Amino acid sequence: MLGPVLVDGVEVAAPRQRALLAMLVLDAGRIVGHDQLIGGLYPRPPAGAANALQSQVSRLRRTVPGVVIEHHPAGYRLVAEPADVDHLWCAELLGAGRASEALALWRGPALADVDAPFVQVARHTLTEVLINCALSGGTTKDLRDLLSEHPLREDLRAALVRSLHRDGRQGEALEVFARGRELLAEELGVDPSPVLAAAHLEVLRAQAPHRGVPAQLTSFVGRDEDLRRVAGWLRESRLVTLVGPGGTGKTRLAVEVAHREPGEVAFVDLSATADVVRALLDGIGVRESGMLASGPVGAGQRLRAALASRHVLLVVDNCEHVIDDAARVLGGVLAACPDVRVLATSREPLGITGETLSPVTALDDEAATRLFLDRAQAVKPGFHADHEVVAEVCRRLDGIALAIELAAARVRTLPLAEITARLDDRFRLLSKGSRTAAPRHRTLHAVVEWSWELLTDAERDLAARFTVFSGGARLDAVTAVCGSDVDTLTSLVDKSLVEVVDDRYRMLDTIRAFCATHAPDLRHEHARWFLARAQEAEPHLRAAEQIAWLDRLAADHDDLVAAVTWATTHDLGLALELVAALATYYWCRGLRTEAARLADAVLHACGETPPGGREQEYALCLLIAWPVATGDQSARIHQADALLATFETPPRYPIMTMMWGMALGAPENDSPVWHHRTRLLGDDPWSAALALVGDGLLARMGGDPVTGKTMLRDAAAAFTRIGDRWGAALAFTQLGEVLLTEGDATAALAHVERGRGLLAELGATEDTAEAVTARAQAKVAGGDLDGAREDFELALTLARRSGALVVQAGAHLGLAALARVTGDHPAARAECDRAWDLTPGGWYGPDEMRCHIARERGRIAQAEGDLEQARRHFGEALRRARGQRNRVTETAVRAELAALPVT
Template identity: 85%
Template sequence: MLGPVLVDGVEVAAPRQRALLAMLVMDAGRIVGHDQLIGGLYPEPPAGAANALQSQVSRLRRTVAGLVLEHHPAGYRLVADPADVDHLRCAELLRAGRAADALALWRGPALADVDAPFAQAARHTLTELLIECAVAGGTTRHLTELLAGHPLREDLRAALMRSLHRDGRQGEALEVFARGRALLAGELGVDPSPALAAAHLEVLAAQAPHRGVPAQLTSFVGRDEDLRRVSTWLRDNRLVTLIGPGGTGKTRLAVEVAHREPGEVAFVDLSATSDVARALLDGVGVREAGLAPAGPLSAEDRLRAALAAREVVLVVDNCEHVVDEAARVLGAVLSTCPGVRVLATSREPLGITGETLSPVTALDDEAATRLFLDRARAVKPGFHAERDLVAEVCRRLDGIALAIELAAARVRALPLAEIAARLDDRFRLLSKGSRTAAPRHRTLHAVVEWSWDLLTGPERDLAARFTVFSGGAGLDAVTAVCESDVDTLVSLVDKSLLELAGDRYRMLDTIRAFCATHAPDLRERHARWFLARAQEAEPHLRAHDQIDWLARLSAEHDNLVAAVTWATGHDVGLALELVAALATYHWCRGLRTEAARQADAVLHACGETPPPGHEQEYTLCLLLAWPIATGDQSARIRQADALLTALDAPPRYPIMTMMWGMALGAPENDSTVWHRRTRLLGDDAWSAALVLVGDGLMARFAGETAVARDLLLRGAAAFTRVGDRWGAALAFNQLGEIALTDGDAANALIHIERARGLLTELGASEDTAEAVNGRAQAKIAAGDLDGARADFVLALSLAERAGALVVRAGAHLGLATLARVTGDHATARAECDRAWELCPVGWYGPDEMRCHIAVQRGLVARDRGDLDEARQHFEDALRRALGQRNRVTETAVRAELAALAVT
């Protein structure tokens, strides 16, 4: 709404549907009456206006996937979360004091592409919202643009004057006032309001000195919101401390705030001193002569005497190496000098009562990219680069402003791709900075070394040990693996060597690279600790607390990968145990490609036979890895089959039996084979549910639809009782496919939607994408071709992010079906070709997918009238169906061939 009307970034092409949507969104969550909608849509309502409105609503529902429009006797209601509606979100942010975030939601003039009777009043309402945002937190540019369109708005004019004043542009601020006063007198015959006059007086009064605040030679980029926040906090609090790691831009932010302060400001840099009081005396311009009364006064006494009656902001930079002394001296000043406010920068808090902390964290991708490009173009005018690559470089540099500036300076001599390739040795690459900077800010190494030198021995030891973690760690992991006490951990957070996000501790990669050079080798301890966590979690992944435990393992994903990688090269037994313990996690999260690669690497490290005592773990690796095995895949399956057959009790990890069945496929008319597999299932509720679903799949492949439906319904109910969403989703997906085969599109949609919802809860992106494909197929059967197309496109996007080639192939196959049923045979053939190319050799589901592609190719050829080609494709599909012992597909293909035979 705050610009052209968009839904999830997509334009609604039809003008009247766009206007209807805008009206409903303006009153999201409330019923909008029929008469109001008709009057808002049509300048002159047509005959049969009520039917026309109903037709527009129906079209809108088809056009915008997922839109929930409720019909009531009185009208229609759009069901939407206020957080998903930009003008409501904007108003909420404004109420929360986050005007800059509210302004960021605006993309142009409100309802820019809506032309309907209701639009003028709606635009006025939204424009008032924009003005409120701009007055509360707009930049000079925002305010200037708005004032040009609303020159008599005194609130806008006063806000612009204050903004210009904060930017140090007092002359321009006074000109804005003069123009406004003349305009008010000429247009309305009135004097400026008290609010506008007060802004004028503020600018006139701002003539106090700024002592020693450094002038800057480069533009200020990327921290506009921080600047506004700190300026606001400094007006409301007497001590604000900017904290953060070295190089994030604390000093630069403090300088920018100082330049915008209207009164007296004194800047004091403590980096080269240990005498805080004398440095502050120099900073506020106090000389010893004439200050001392009869008795000698200390520097602190003179400082407090000099500041007792002054209104001044002290900007005290680089407090970290004298933090105790700085806290003592500044605390005494604040308690005795009521007109003093302090803006400090430090890598840890000062710890004074009343201190307001403002963390200066990494720049986000957009701000970091702007900073890089700004500094790069300063050294190489006309510099251009792919923004994604710039953003990647900035991310790898942790968004640290100094590191980004040092890297940008390198574009004068190195291509950006070369800079990116050399970031693994970032300290060497970023070894030259400004000759005028303090020595500790000339290189990235010096920045981090300064922080390291300020640590105590125990703090250095923990900082070095912490580098064993990948992607951070929780408190329990840090204390166990690093053998650390909590106080030392808290101290590292206070000193900005670690960050605490939620309940996890994280170290920036740049700091980690430095500290790792001092670290002992804790990788075995790390791997064994995470093995214990994985083993503890595994039973819970098949129970009601599945989501919670999946989330725990997902948070440790990088650590788990690091543990497997290290163990694969150093302790194959440990590696086997890790891969086996994580199999259920990988399966439920849809991370099968990753699991297969890990298992394959471990198998290569083990050789042809399992290490003694690790036969089960080795077998599970065989079952995980066979789809990507090079050479004879069937040999791995036979080896796994033989190892499992030799077991005389259920395996440690029940998922093994399920994967055994998937790897070997449906047994060929031999119930003894099926019972040989199921005998290894335990007598627990999860295994019983798996038997029901497995039997249901067998019945379905055998063409016993009624039996399959009953077993799968019971299996879905059993998995639901157990709490395993993945097992229940598997059953519901199969029930949806049975319903589709039976021509029952409505029930197919119900079953598939239940599966998709469960998979979304699991965060299984690959399986979710597959379910969206299934939903699209059901929509085709229901006649909703537009909805099906939207779902196939969504499935493609989800599958691409998950790296799921077979699911992508399924989405292209679905688009081929859509093209065929609409008569676009050329597109249908091209989509079939894309689907075929995406099917990898030897992976979960590719043979079945190729069978479906062959069927679709046959249908396209048949519809084109090329019966010979159709026959060839159907025969190919039949061969594949017979190889999979899939009676359902076999029957369908034979029917197509029989129809061709009588043509």
């Protein structure tokens, strides 16, 4: 309604049906009488108007599926909720004080494409709603556009005057008032109303001086929302403090606010003084003889007396190094001078009752990139670069405005690639700033050093120790690893050296790099603490509380990786314990490739023999690392098998038994290997559910799909009872594959999708990619080729993101089958080649993947009429299926071989 009439984004083509719908929507939920509808539709109602109306309603119901129009004896009623109708939702938002959101609903003039007798009155009513939205939440442009349509609306003109005034455009504001006064005199013969006159007076009063506010030589980039927020808080609070680390742009933001503020403004920089009172007196222009002889009490009294009757905004910059005196003096001024407001900048709060804190944080990627390009083009006209590369530079600089400006200044003498490469030594790279800047803002090192020097000894010690954390930490980690007390940590937060978000504390990388040069080596304590956390979490990862504990470990992921990496070169026993304790976490999160690389590095450091007492952890490392092993992969597996054969009791981490089965393949039923693996299965519910999956797969591969399905269903139910989403997803996905083999694509799709949903809850990217591939295969079988192609492409994206080569191979194999089905045999062969190249060793079951690739190559050759090549490829697939002891695949390949014509 708030623009052309649309239903779910679609217009109603017939003009009279559109008008009828508009009348019903205007009174949505209420009965609109027959006479009202007829009069609103027809300038001259036709004979049989009631029947004509009924016909129009019937057509409207057919034209707009889903619209519900009820007939009543008195008329018709559109059934709709207020949230479904834009003009009703607009009114609710406006009443709730959310005018800017209400205004965003407007797409043009109300009922723009409706021409009927009722429209003039309806459009006038809705236009009043639009004007109210603009008066409460409109931009200068919104108000100007509306005023051009309603030049005699004094409320609109007054709002525009005030909006221009807030933007610092006093001259334009006075011109808008003057034009309004002329129109009122010419058209109506009246003077401006009190509302418009008051807006004019506000602009005139704003001609008071902005004393000492620095003029800026560069554009203001990236903090428009901060600017609006701070200006709004200054209208509600008498003390607003901009807090944040050095270099984030607190001073620049304060200056921009000051320039836009109406009335008298005084700017006071405290960075070069220890005498807050004298600096404030100078800032407000009080320099009387005898002042130097006045004691501090006399100076404070003079300051309060000078401000007692003035309407002034004091912008007090750089309070951090005189924080106690600044709080005492400004607190006294605010208590004694009711018309004084203060906008302060500091690296910690002033701590005065009534203080509103406005954190000045890192720039987001978009704003940081704009700032970099703006400053780079200023020193090197015509400079351009890939936005993602610039954004990455800005991210590595923590979005700190000063650091970004210093880096941008280097493009005059260094290529962007060289700047990026040197960011690891950022303090040396960013060591040339403006000669006119304050010393603490000329280099990045000076910015951080200024904050460092303001810390107490205890704060410096904790700041240095805190750098042992790679990705931040919870309170218990900080206190345990750093030996810190809570008060010192919260003091670092107050002083903007440490950030806190929810329950985690972190340092910006720039601050961390500085503080790390003063740090003792706590990496052993760090690694030990995170090992204890991983061991504590592991049982919970196989239970109902799985997601909460996965989230905890995911939040600590960078620190867990750092702990393993350090231990690999300093404490191999600890490294093995860490990898083993984290195996379940990595598996459930679908980070198998990352886990394999960490485990492989630990094994290379250990050599061919496990450290004494760490045989179980070493064997688990072998199983985890095998798929990416750089040496003899089969030797690794046999070594793991030999070690596992010596174990007589279930392993500490049950995930080991599952990995053993996947790495070694399916044993013969009732064989010694089968009996040994069975003995290593624990008697806990999770291991019992896992056994059902294994037995179900063995039954299926052995040619008994009925038993296989039963066991997999039981396994899915068991894992669901336990609360393990990963195990349940495994069972559902395997069950889907069985059903797909039997030709039931619909049921297969349902089970695979259920498994994919569970994996998505876990955030398991690699496993989700596999599930999406399985879903695509089910769609192929069901004839949804377009949907299958989308899923194969999605699986490729997810698998590439996680570095999962064999999952990528599976997606390419699926695309090969699609190309074959559609007759594009060259593309099908190319996709098979891509899949083959991605399976050099791959993840568990690479021979099975290569079996399927060979089988698909046979089908392509058969489709092209090359029967000799088809036999060769099917023969290779058969050989690999036998090696996997997969009778289902073996039987299927034999059938395809037998079906080939005899040449």
